[in-house]
Amino acid sequence: MSLKIVDLSFGYDELLFSNLDLELETNKITLLQGDNGSGKTTFCRLLSGLEKNYSGQILLDNIKISELKAKQIAEKLIYLKQEPIGNTVAATPEEDLSIWQGILEKNLSMKQQNERMQALEKMQIKELIHSPFWEMSGGQVKRAGLAAMLLYPQKYWILDEPFSGLHPEIVNILLEILLERKNNGFGALIISHKQNIFDSLFDITFRIEDRRILKNED
Numbered sequence: 001m002s003l004k005i006v007d008l009s010f011g012y013d014e015l016l017f018s019n020l021d022l023e024l025e026t027n028k029i030t031l032l033q034g035d036n037g038s039g040k041t042t043f044c045r046l047l048s049g050l051e052k053n054y055s056g057q058i059l060l061d062n063i064k065i066s067e068l069k070a071k072q073i074a075e076k077l078i079y080l081k082q083e084p085i086g087n088t089v090a091a092t093p094e095e096d097l098s099i100w101q102g103i104l105e106k107n108l109s110m111k112q113q114n115e116r117m118q119a120l121e122k123m124q125i126k127e128l129i130h131s132p133f134w135e136m137s138g139g140q141v142k143r144a145g146l147a148a149m150l151l152y153p154q155k156y157w158i159l160d161e162p163f164s165g166l167h168p169e170i171v172n173i174l175l176e177i178l179l180e181r182k183n184n185g186f187g188a189l190i191i192s193h194k195q196n197i198f199d200s201l202f203d204i205t206f207r208i209e210d211r212r213i214l215k216n217e218d
């Protein structure tokens, strides 16, 4: 899978990115850092096809992302929001995962149902499977969102602050999952302020500076 950005400019009230050219190595684990408000979440939204009014091009497998349907994008990459509530219209983790699987697969097999339970178990959220999201803590919602990612290891993962608000035990489980991804050649873009703790995880580090995204050795 390839993900390229060509001469991209975008901002809401003020310009956040100006004439950006970048290719993400989608088989590597990439860290993106930047100040609060520098545009990290906006960059995730752009890559996921959620922002439309930009100039330049975002190319997913050499096709303009603006010409793809949400489902076509979701076949190749998935995005865990910084505040993951609202990834789908689901009321509970069980509904959330079945909506994900239902959107991406035609018939839900027994194997897929088992995978769903395993993902919830891995994130230690199985006992909350029928709990409404609005009764959960922020960390619990995040764990349910991460469980959904686990169902699709072969897609490119975009994770906006996946470690924040998680108990250290779950942080370690997530780190193991990401290291396994790295060893299997599956990539991810990760937004995190905690680079030093996880130094060995990241193949590439980018930072947002002066409306550009720069590689850390640059």
Ligand SMILES: Nc1ncnc2c1ncn2[C@@H]1O[C@H](COP(=O)(O)OP(=O)(O)OP(=O)(O)O)[C@@H](O)[C@H]1O
Pocket: 012, 013, 016, 034, 035, 036, 037, 038, 039, 040, 041, 042, 043, 082
């Ligand atoms: N929907 C929106 N409408 C208007 N301005 C927005 C919108 N979303 C974000 N912004 C502005 O764009 C800028 C970048 O926001 P963004 O959420 O991408 O930052 P961030 O780097 O993810 O910050 P943080 O580290 O706090 O998560 C901010 O100044 C923010 O106020």
Ligand SMILES: [Mg+2]
Pocket: 040, 041, 042, 082, 160
């Ligand atoms: Mg953000």
